[in-house]
Amino acid sequence: MLKLVKVEAGSPLPVRRPSRLLRLLARPEVGPLILLVLELSAFGTIRPLYLSPFNISNVLDFTVELGLIALPTTLLMIAGEFDLSVGSVFGFSAVLMWTLFNSGATSLGLAFVITLAVAGGIGLINGWFVTQVKVSSFLVTLGTLLVVRGAALYLTQGFPQRTWSAAGSRLAAVLAGEIHIGRFHIYMSLFWFIAAAIVLHYVLAETKTGNWIQAAGGNPSSALARGVNVGRTKMVLFVLTAMMAAASGIISSIRTSAANPNSGTGYELEVIAMVVIGGTALTGGRGTIIGTVLGIFILRSMHSGLVMIGVPGLAYEIFVGAIILAMVALQAWLDRRQQAEG
Amino acid sequence: MAEELVRMEHISKFYGRVQALRDITVGVRYQEIVGLLGDNGAGKSTLIKILSGVVQATSGEIFLHGRKADIRTTTDAIACGIETIYQDSALVPQLSITRNLFLGREPIKGFRLFNRMDHALMDQAARALLLQVGVIKDIPPATAISALSGGERQAVAIARALYFDSELIILDEPTNNLGVAETRSVLNFVRNARDTGHSCILIAHNIHHVFQVVDRIVVLRHGTVVADDVDPRKTSIEEVERIITGPDAAEPAESSRGTNRGLE
Numbered sequence: 001m002l003k004l005v006k007v008e009a010g011s012p013l014p015v016r017r018p019s020r021l022l023r024l025l026a027r028p029e030v031g032p033l034i035l036l037v038l039e040l041s042a043f044g045t046i047r048p049l050y051l052s053p054f055n056i057s058n059v060l061d062f063t064v065e066l067g068l069i070a071l072p073t074t075l076l077m078i079a080g081e082f083d084l085s086v087g088s089v090f091g092f093s094a095v096l097m098w099t100l101f102n103s104g105a106t107s108l109g110l111a112f113v114i115t116l117a118v119a120g121g122i123g124l125i126n127g128w129f130v131t132q133v134k135v136s137s138f139l140v141t142l143g144t145l146l147v148v149r150g151a152a153l154y155l156t157q158g159f160p161q162r163t164w165s166a167a168g169s170r171l172a173a174v175l176a177g178e179i180h181i182g183r184f185h186i187y188m189s190l191f192w193f194i195a196a197a198i199v200l201h202y203v204l205a206e207t208k209t210g211n212w213i214q215a216a217g218g219n220p221s222s223a224l225a226r227g228v229n230v231g232r233t234k235m236v237l238f239v240l241t242a243m244m245a246a247a248s249g250i251i252s253s254i255r256t257s258a259a260n261p262n263s264g265t266g267y268e269l270e271v272i273a274m275v276v277i278g279g280t281a282l283t284g285g286r287g288t289i290i291g292t293v294l295g296i297f298i299l300r301s302m303h304s305g306l307v308m309i310g311v312p313g314l315a316y317e318i319f320v321g322a323i324i325l326a327m328v329a330l331q332a333w334l335d336r337r338q339q340a341e342g
Numbered sequence: 343m344a345e346e347l348v349r350m351e352h353i354s355k356f357y358g359r360v361q362a363l364r365d366i367t368v369g370v371r372y373q374e375i376v377g378l379l380g381d382n383g384a385g386k387s388t389l390i391k392i393l394s395g396v397v398q399a400t401s402g403e404i405f406l407h408g409r410k411a412d413i414r415t416t417t418d419a420i421a422c423g424i425e426t427i428y429q430d431s432a433l434v435p436q437l438s439i440t441r442n443l444f445l446g447r448e449p450i451k452g453f454r455l456f457n458r459m460d461h462a463l464m465d466q467a468a469r470a471l472l473l474q475v476g477v478i479k480d481i482p483p484a485t486a487i488s489a490l491s492g493g494e495r496q497a498v499a500i501a502r503a504l505y506f507d508s509e510l511i512i513l514d515e516p517t518n519n520l521g522v523a524e525t526r527s528v529l530n531f532v533r534n535a536r537d538t539g540h541s542c543i544l545i546a547h548n549i550h551h552v553f554q555v556v557d558r559i560v561v562l563r564h565g566t567v568v569a570d571d572v573d574p575r576k577t578s579i580e581e582v583e584r585i586i587t588g589p590d591a592a593e594p595a596e597s598s599r600g601t602n603r604g605l606e
Contacts (some may be wrong), residue, residue, distance in 0.1 A: 025581070029387070207457040208448040215445050219432035225426060226446035227417040285436040 028286070031330050032294035035277075037324075039298060043305035052310050053183035060186060061255060063300035064193035066267065067293070068248040070274045071193075071200050072241040074292040077275055078204070079234050080217035080284030081130060081137040085122065086245040086271060088148035089265030093119055093246035094253035096153050096311035097160035108169050112250065116243050122148060123242030127235035145268065152261040161259040167295045175247075176254040189251045196244070201289035217284025235237070273320055274299050298323070346408070347372050348393070348424075348510055354403030361440050362388045363565045366402070370510060375532060375542045377552040377574070380562035386545050387561070390512055393543075395419035402548035406509075413502075414583055420446070425508035428555055429515040432499040440468040443502050462473045471501045493524025500531045504538070511535055512543045517551045531556045549579055561585045565600040 024030070044051040069086050076083055076191060093115050100111035129140040177188045204210040215223035216230045223230050253259040278295030280287025299320060307313050355362045363385045368378050380386045389399045393404065395416040404411045406422055413419050419426070433442045445465050450565040451460035466481035487495060496516050503511045513532065517525045532542055532555050546552050552559065552574070559572035559582060567587050 173529065197521055203457075206459060206461075207459055208450060208459055211441055211445060211448055211459065214441075218436040222428070222432055223445065224431055225394070225416050225432070227415075227420050228446045281436075285434070308547045 009047070024080065026334070028331075029288060029291045031327065031334070032291055032298060034279055035327075036294050036298050036301070037304055039305065043301070043309065047305075047308045050227065050305055055308070057185045059301055059304045060190055063185075063250045063251075063296060064189050065252045065255075066271060066274070066300065067193050068189070068196060068251070069241070069245045069267065070186045070271045070292050070296050071196050071289060072237065072244045072270050072273050074278070074280055074287055074289055075200060075204060075213055076234075076237040076241050077272070077280050078217050078281070078284055078287045079213045079233055079237055080220065081237070082141060082272070083126065083241045083245075084138065084141040085126065085144040085148055085270045086241060087264040087267035088145045088152065088246040089119055089122055089242050090249035090252070090267055091261055092152035092155075093249040094163075094259040094263065095156050095161050095261050097250055098163050098253065098259040099155060102162055108171050112171055115250065116246055119242045119246030120239050123239035124235070126242065127238035131234050136331045141268075149261075149265075158261060163253055163257050163259050172254045176251045187255055189250075189255070190252070192247075197289055197293055204289055207297035209233070214285060215266060217281075218286070219247070270299065270320075273324055277324060279327075279331065281326075281331075285300040298319075345371060345405065347374075349405040350389070350393065351403050351405065353389070353399045353404075353550060355385075355392065355397070356400045361565060363392075363399070366562075366565075366567055368560055368570055370541050370543060371474040373536055373539060374558060375536050375540060375544060375556045377556035378543055378545045378562070379552065379559055379582065381548065381586055383564075384562040384586075386562055387514070388565075390426065390514060390543070392426055393419065393510075394512060396426075409486055420506075423507070423509035424512065425503040425506065426512040427496070427499040427503065427514065427516060428562055429518050433487045436486060437474070438484045438486055439481070439490075439498055440464050440483040442498060443468050443471065443483075443505065446595040447506065449601070461468060467505065471505050472498075474501070474504075478586065482504075491524065492518075492520050493528060496520070496524075496528045499533065499534065502526070504540070506520070506533060508540065510541050510543065512545075514545050514548065517546055518545075525551060549582060553579060563588050 006243075014325060028194060040051070049055060054290070069090065072180055073083060073086065096118060097108075097115040098112045100106045100114060101108050105111075106114065126137070126141055126144055129135050129143075130137045133140075173188070175188060175192070179188065180188050204213065212223065212228045212233045215226070215228055215232050220230050250265070260336060274295040275287070275292050276282055276295070277298055278293070289293030302323070303313075306316055306319060311319075346369040349367075350368050353363055353366040366385070366389060368389075378386050378389070388397065389510065392399045393413070395413045396420050398414060404413055411422055413422060413424070414427075417582040427440050434445065437445070440461075441464075443457075448465050449460040451458050465483055471594070472481065472483060481490070481494070490498070500513075500516075502509070511532075516532070520528060529551060534542060535542055536557075544552060544556055556574055559569070559574055559577075560567060561572065561582065563586065568588070572582060572585070574582075
């Protein structure tokens with residue numbers, strides 16, 4: 001008891017608290033950070049052009065678009081759920097918005113709002129099936145993956161939609177306008193990505209909502225017994241994830257001037273890989289936004305790096321798989337060590 | 343009526359066509375520890391779940407301080423001052439002690455819309471609380487629950503109930519999987535809670551633990567109350583075991599080996 005009174009008065013740390021350095025190293029983001037630094041320096045050494053403004057700009061273009069999906073997916077996975085429908089929503093939203101606009105039915109702005117609302121509706125359907133019908137989110141979103149992809153194909157009869165009529169539109173400029181800073185060319189989407197990362201990090205780490213998200217994934221029955229509205233928390237995250245996947249699809253369609261009903265296929269798995277490599281537990285309850293940001297850059301800069309050092313692009317997935325295996329093994333090892341210490 | 347903190351009257355519960363509780367009437371007085379005993383399937387858990395808002399009774403009423411209380415959800419129960427500590431599921435293992443203590447009732451600082459938790463207040467209260475509970479002296483409140491022992495976890499759960507000044511604390515098997523010393527300190531927390539003005543309901547398979555701490559024993563069998571005023575100071579453990587198993591039990595001598603022979 002006496003020892004503790006002294007601690008409160010500001011004297012040395014109590015016995016069980018590890019040193020500051022050790023605590024820093026034990027943070028879940030440290031592994032991914034080391035991996036990213038190693039990767040960048042390795043590619044940069046082999047191919048100096050890898051770190052050129054031109055290549056960095058190129059990597060960023062698409063990275064932040066996937067990142068906009070991976071960020072909310074992190075919260076969803078911490079809350080203990082999956083969303084496999086994000087790739088379909090990505091493709092569907094772009095074609096829906098451009099179909100509405102090109103048909104002359106609505107202005108571009110209204111088409112954008114309608115599309116986001118529809119995406120929110122898809123999120124609600126996912127959330128409703130998971131929280132009310134109590135079906136595993138893996139199965140529910142596998143279903144919506146197919147339904148939404150099918151809707152995109154049927155809506156367009158399989159043809160890509162025109163997008164170039166957006167030139168000069170203010171909405172397009174705000175979402176995905178191109179900016180030149182020195183020798184870098186970046187898109188507005190980078191700022192949206194940064195803003196989203198900051199906001200979601202704040203929500204997860206600082207707010208009551210963040211505490212509820214972690215509790216919902218960590219131990220739902222105990223969270224429920226504490227008065228945490230687990231169902232509504234998950235519902236909100238499904239809606240957020242779907243809407244951000246839609247925004248990402250729209251941004252991508254403006255940047256590439258293409259709205260293809262097939263685009264986004266397979267993104268759901270790449271996004272989950274990013275989140276998991278960033279240290280989020282596949283079983284929920286634990287994870288960070290900073291980790292996911294690192295995971296996003298680890299995968300996308302590896303893609304670019306492999307191409308630049310001459311590895312065939314088709315071999316990319318071999319490396320993604322290997323890195324996932326390495327990272328989950330590392331996490332498991334860290335977990336065991338932590339348990340042993342506790 | 344007013345001498346009782348909680349009174350449940352004519353409570354019945356059906357799960358589909360199976361009747362789990364039949365017309366149960368039972369009360370808990372102020373500053374009293376009630377031991378709730380019964381064999382597996384006797385209805386203890388169902389009764390507790392009704393009181394803590396996890397499930398709703400098919401019929402019957404609950405009174406608090408003599409006034410009718412409407413408990414439909416866990417949030418209602420907590421608002422009424424009823425805190426339930428379930429074995430193993432009371433805490434979120436991945437979260438810190440502090441975050442667990444305040445889960446569901448996080449204090450907010452500053453502009454409400456920003457929903458920002460008051461970390462300073464939470465940490466300070468957690469530190470004071472851990473000191474007060476005593477069993478976990480040198481653990482920083484930022485420690486994750488997964489790093490704590492079973493007894494330390496129970497201590498955190500009980501500390502939480504005390505902090506939020508719950509009038510009734512329900513403990514479901516709090517001594518399960520605990521060592522001797524830890525069991526003793528958990529039972530001490532329960533006594534401590536009563537002495538500081540709280541009432542408790544204690545469910546435990548180990549009758550010896552119940553006998554050490556309760557003021558009164560209520561026994562359920564097949565969904566009904568078969569005894570509701572057993573004084574542990576005037577009754578032997580064997581007698582209580584006979585009440586639990588009932589007259590249809592094969593051999594009284596055999597039942598003295600303990601009641602936890604069921605497969606749970």
